[in-house]
Amino acid sequence: DADVTQTPRNRITKTGKRIMLECSQTKGHDRMYWYRQDPGLGLRLIYYSFDVKDINKGEISDGYSVSRQAQAKFSLSLESAIPNQTALYFCATSDFPGRAFFGQGTRLTVV
């Protein structure tokens, strides 16, 4: 089983709908991250968390929110999805600065 598991793997949703992407990890790491990948743009940080009570905005947090339900679970929400949020979303954990372990990604399409 994967150490960092994202669900769903693929999702198509309509503009204006609320959607949640979930991430769970079995690595026992405190630090968790959500990144977004667009073609030709690399990965950009949305939010990160050092523990359940510590949530921080990343480079591109507008239009997104997160919840750290437990050390092992970190979910990303789009309150009202819009087409330019169509992207590949990655969850990651880290045990040492810079050393990130990524999930397999969620491909989100907003129509």
Added chain:
Amino acid sequence: GQQLNQSPQSMFIQEGEDVSMNCTSSSIFNTWLWYKQDPGEGPVLLIALYKAGELTSNGRLTAQFGITRKDSFLNISASIPSDVGIYFCAGPLGRGGGADGLTFGKGTHLIIQP
């Protein structure tokens, strides 16, 4: 945030050839990282560099932390088909050495022709 300029954008090479790619930053980094992404997967860490001038190898991969602390290089020797993928350089977003998240280059897409 910091901008990382990665080049080349793509490379078409023959199996067995050596590969070189580089990354430059508009600001000084205290950590440089190289990740590889296979199709349908998340990025995987290849090499981490923590000191200016450092040269680190991982099998056929060698990466260097530039003396100016504004650049880094990745070399792959004797490429094989499984080297195909997208290679990303990355550095810390904040002052936490990467604990606050990473900034990524746009990637070098490596394609190996039989």
